Amino acid sequence: xxxxxxxxxxxxxxxxxxxxxxxxxxxxxxxxxxxxxxxxxxxxxxxxxxxxxxxxxxxxxxxxxxxxxxxxxxxxxxxxxxxxxxxxxxxxxxxxxxxxxxxxxxxxxxxxxxxxxxxxxxxxxxxx
Numbered sequence: 643x644x645x646x647x648x649x650x651x652x653x654x655x656x657x658x659x660x661x662x663x664x665x666x667x668x669x670x671x672x673x674x675x676x677x678x679x680x681x682x683x684x685x686x687x688x689x690x691x692x693x694x695x696x697x698x699x700x701x702x703x704x705x706x707x708x709x710x711x712x713x714x715x716x717x718x719x720x721x722x723x724x725x726x727x728x729x730x731x732x733x734x735x736x737x738x739x740x741x742x743x744x745x746x747x748x749x750x751x752x753x754x755x756x757x758x759x760x761x762x763x764x765x766x767x768x769x770x
Contacts, residue, residue, distance in 0.1 A: 651693050654684040654767045657751060660695045661722055664735050670734075678736045690764060694757060697729030697745045698722055704747045706752065713751060727730060 664670045684691050698704050698715070700722050705712045708725065715721050719742035723729055729745060731737045761767075 646659065651765065651767060653690045653764065654680060655692050655694065655751075656681075657694050659693060659731060659735055661732050661750065663696075664732050674732070674734050677764060678734075680734045684736070691738070692742045692744060692757075692760065693731055693737065694744045694746055694751045694755070695729035695731070696721060696747075698747065 643710070659677065664674070664728075665675065681691055698712075698721055700719075702712075702716045703724070707713050707716075719725050723745065724768055729743075731743075742760055744751065744755050744757045744760060746757070751757050
């Protein structure tokens with residue numbers, strides 16, 4: 643496969659880059675600078691940019707009390723999609739309305755989301 647064809651079959655997948663997760667870092671400057679550079683390179687090569695964020699409906703109906711990872715969130719509305727912070731991508735990230743946002747409900751981006759459908763429809767077998 644030549645380089646041009648490989649680039650056309652690639653997507654830049656960014657994971658958990660949202661306001662609440664970035665706030666957990668003491669210093670996000672290096673991460674966000676590197677991410678923005680990767681996004682610009684992807685766009686200049688016509689590589690789709692896909693953001694995968696965690697988000698839940700009001701009241702967290704997708705979260706079981708048996709889910710140790712997410713059940714603690716049920717007391718805090720901050721990860722609900724209808725909140726101000728929710729799954730919002732930080733303003734410091736080079737997000738473009740043409741980018742794709744996938745909302746996940748589990749730790750895995752493939753479980754409980756439509757990521758696989760998006761990748762198949764874009765005919766993208768490779769992630770970078």
